[in-house]
Amino acid sequence: MTFTVTHARRDGGPASLRLAGELDLSTAPELAAAIDRLMAEGQHELLLDLTELTFCDSTGIAAFVRGDNLATAAGGWLRITGATGRVARVLRMTGLDDVLRYEADTADPATPAAS
Numbered sequence: 388m389t390f391t392v393t394h395a396r397r398d399g400g401p402a403s404l405r406l407a408g409e410l411d412l413s414t415a416p417e418l419a420a421a422i423d424r425l426m427a428e429g430q431h432e433l434l435l436d437l438t439e440l441t442f443c444d445s446t447g448i449a450a451f452v453r454g455d456n457l458a459t460a461a462g463g464w465l466r467i468t469g470a471t472g473r474v475a476r477v478l479r480m481t482g483l484d485d486v487l488r489y490e491a492d493t494a495d496p497a498t499p500a501a502s
Contacts, residue, residue, distance in 0.1 A: 390414035392421045401432035401466070407439035410447035418447070422454040422465075431463025434489055438469035443477050455487060 390408035402425045410418060425433060433454060437443075455465040466489030470478050478484040 390417060392418055394421065394425070401434040401464075402430040403434045403436060405436040405439065407441075409442040410440060410450070411442065411444045412446045415446040415450045418450045419453065422450075422457065426457055426461060431458050431461040433458055433463070433465040435465065435467045436469045437467055437474055438471070440470065440474050441472070443474045448477065448481055448483065451483060451487060 390406070390410060393405045393407070395403045395405065404418075404421055404425075406418065408414070422433065435451070435454075451465070451467065458465040465487060467478070467483070467487045468489040470484070475484065478487075
């Protein structure tokens with residue numbers, strides 16, 4: 388399975404990255420490069436759509452944490468949405484589903500959702 392990162396510009400909202408395929412040791416650098424590129428462009432609010440992500444290992448989790456750390460250091464945030472199946476399970480097991488959860492009806496996505 389291949390991995391793709393697609394960037395969709397959103398007017399007035401966060402930068403949106405749609406991930407598809409398998410995020411692992413061989414593909415995580417592609418996500419890191421996309422996040423680095425957005426950060427260099429001054430986009431510090433990042434939304435990662437995981438709807439089409441079918442697999443994520445510890446390297447992928449580390450890429451999410453790294454992106455969140457970079458965004459937070461720049462005064463922004465990184466949030467995830469759309470995780471299902473095995474990917475959702477990994478996020479629940481690591482606790483990242485609570486830390487990085489994005490809810491469209493939340494007034495301030497910079498604030499983690501209350502449990």
